[in-house]
Amino acid sequence: MKKIKKFIQRKTLIYKTEVEYGDYTMNHVLGCSHGCLYPCYAYLQKKRFGDVKSYKDWCEPALVENTLELLDEELPRFKSKIQMLHLCFTTDPFMYQYKEVQDMSLAAIKKINAAGVKCSVLTKGVLPIELAELSKDNEYGVTLISTNETFRKRMEPGSAPWKKRLDALKALHNAGCKTWVSIEPYPTPNIVKQDMQKLLDEVSFVDCIIFGRMNYNKEVTLYAEHKKFFNDSAAEVMLFCNKHGISYHIKEGTITD
Numbered sequence: 001m002k003k004i005k006k007f008i009q010r011k012t013l014i015y016k017t018e019v020e021y022g023d024y025t026m027n028h029v030l031g032c033s034h035g036c037l038y039p040c041y042a043y044l045q046k047k048r049f050g051d052v053k054s055y056k057d058w059c060e061p062a063l064v065e066n067t068l069e070l071l072d073e074e075l076p077r078f079k080s081k082i083q084m085l086h087l088c089f090t091t092d093p094f095m096y097q098y099k100e101v102q103d104m105s106l107a108a109i110k111k112i113n114a115a116g117v118k119c120s121v122l123t124k125g126v127l128p129i130e131l132a133e134l135s136k137d138n139e140y141g142v143t144l145i146s147t148n149e150t151f152r153k154r155m156e157p158g159s160a161p162w163k164k165r166l167d168a169l170k171a172l173h174n175a176g177c178k179t180w181v182s183i184e185p186y187p188t189p190n191i192v193k194q195d196m197q198k199l200l201d202e203v204s205f206v207d208c209i210i211f212g213r214m215n216y217n218k219e220v221t222l223y224a225e226h227k228k229f230f231n232d233s234a235a236e237v238m239l240f241c242n243k244h245g246i247s248y249h250i251k252e253g254t255i256t257d
């Protein structure tokens, strides 16, 4: 396990997101030790606005230590408006090997559920089985864009090995929880050669799949047939989901003319 070295205080926590499939969200950590190199959009934004100085700074997470106090203040005000509170958009709530982040996320989800609000959770870490004891209306997801562990180490260096992520998700599914997978940002074959069918077979137990193309990466546009590739990949996801009774959402801009 790794120790948190930085703690911060925030004035507000819950906010409404403009992201297409999101409702309300919260980010109770600044930075993310997973250090994804696609690159990570959250990192680019935080660096641009001066919230973090460098990639190294980003990879050393700062925990918002007054998270639970802020939830006590804000939940009474927000709870009637929130359909689903998402953890998180600019960090990872179950950051791999950071127990303090994981404990804070679990405590936050308990508090949110106690206010009658359900949560959706997305991670590249390992979802704890304790989540199965919380509201069965919660939705637990992992990001999985490849089953190639060499690629995972190169592009998501601080994240959990993909198999560990998926095993934890499956355990929650087996315990009766709603589960989902985000296959985003999906890379082109010049970044990693892989078989989409193998990836889909691995995640065939989930209730929902979100699929989206890789953006902000020069390599993608260097792949001459990237538009056709993303159109074909999206079609493969939709076909698979229809065949297996899985709901899906294809992110805007993934399918193009």
Ligand code: SF4
Pocket (backbone or CB within 6 Å): 032, 033, 034, 035, 036, 040, 041, 042, 043, 089, 090, 091, 092, 124
């Ligand atoms: S897990 Fe998400 S927030 Fe963390 S570095 Fe990767 S893309 Fe960014």
